[in-house]
């Protein structure tokens with residue numbers, strides 16, 4: 001897992017003086033004045049955003065070079081080598097951020113898509129421009145049209161802001177077929193966690209709503225706490241009555257990586273668990289991940305047929321891209337969940353989808369891309385086994 005260390009921009013700057021002026025005003029006081037590196041045509045500076053020093057790099061490009069610079073700066077070395085080799089095969093020559101034909105004339109392309117077309121390749125989004133990404137068919141990656149529901153939502157029964165009915169109608173208005181209401185369990189008192197009796201009453205409400213509403217199905221789930229010792233914060237017989245069980249860590253987060261791994265493996269092996277919520281525990285810019293042994297987690301999740309959530313909350317984006325790639329390769333199903341505490345937070349699905357693309361997630365691997373009947377039969381099969 002790597003942290004972002006720098007924000008990079010490609011700018012169409014025929015006259016970069018305005019950019020230099022901007023950088024000298026915004027430059028944080030401790031740094032020297034910004035200058036343009038003439039060899040690489042880049043400008044580095046550090047600015048302060050919300051009390052954090054953020055290093056920025058601007059790649060300067062004239063309009064005609066812009067798509068080439070964009071492509072060069074968004075792929076890794078392997079991708080660039082492949083692109084240059086493809087150009088050569090076609091009698092073209094890629095040099096210094098430009099493409100030339102056999103006569104030495106520049107090939108004019110206005111977009112990256114046009115460049116790929118000239119090279120005889122389909123358009124590869126930036127997320128695929130590294131490692132083995134060029135072997136992936138971009139058409140197979142999950143996108144917004146594939147998402148049929150949200151499997152991690154909170155209502156005013158716990159720390160959500162809206163009643164279940166409102167959350168369900170808002171999901172329907174987005175074109176979803178289903179949501180799972182997954183409020184917190186009792187030990188998370190700060191978030192109004194539910195007791196077993198609360199869940200019984202919540203079930204009655206959900207049954208009533210499912211009778212009343214058409215075109216949207218509400219699944220009754222829970223986000224049950226994984227307690228410090230790896231046991232779950234709800235009796236088994238209560239969990240078996242639910243349609244869906246997400247198990248998540250919300251406490252004792254400073255355990256050693258080894259202990260945290262054992263704790264989470266124990267939860268994965270609990271037969272009533274369907275999904276592990278925000279597995280790595282990172283809060284971007286605020287809290288490091290737990291340092292789990294991910295290969296052990298992956299292996300156990302595969303054997304136990306447990307899904308690892310991609311939590312789309314922009315503070316989490318958890319699990320991260322490198323783990324998503326491994327989860328996809330291992331054949332795991334990954335739900336892209338917004339963990340919405342309000343109807344607006346359904347919109348966070350867009351961040352989850354961006355992350356899914358970085359994780360090369362095929363639509364067949366996405367749990368909430370399944371139609372309702374397939375989703376429920378998958379969940380029921382697990383429950384019938386008991």
Ligand SMILES: [Zn+2]
Pocket residue numbers: 223248250277278
């Ligand atoms: Zn949670």
Ligand SMILES: [Zn+2]
Pocket residue numbers: 152154223339
């Ligand atoms: Zn949650």
